[in-house]
Amino acid sequence: xxxxxxxxxxxxxxxxxxxxxxxxxxxxxxxxxxxxxxxxxxxxxxxxxxxxxxxxxxxxxxxxxxxxxxxxxxxxxxxx
Ligand SMILES: [Zn+2]
Numbered sequence: 001x002x003x004x005x006x007x008x009x010x011x012x013x014x015x016x017x018x019x020x021x022x023x024x025x026x027x028x029x030x031x032x033x034x035x036x037x038x039x040x041x042x043x044x045x046x047x048x049x050x051x052x053x054x055x056x057x058x059x060x061x062x063x064x065x066x067x068x069x070x071x072x073x074x075x076x077x078x079x080x
Contacts, residue, residue, distance in 0.1 A: 024052045024056040032050050033066060034070070035050065037071050
């Protein structure tokens with residue numbers, strides 16, 4: 001809500017620390033999405049591994065669409 005420079009800095013710190021809270025930005029969501037979908041497709045607990053991403057997907061149609069197409073792609077690549 002403040003200056004862009006400030007939120008950019010917080011974003012950088014968040015990237016360095018990894019996901020810590022329930023709220024992800026779209027950038028953070030996008031950065032984690034590959035790993036999330038890999039875990040999901042493998043039947044692992046993706047929600048536990050990357051906390052907050054599922055909540056973000058539920059509240060963000062754009063990322064949800066990305067997630068769905070990526071999941072579809074990863075599942076089509078996995079033939080087991
Ligand atoms: Zn988003």
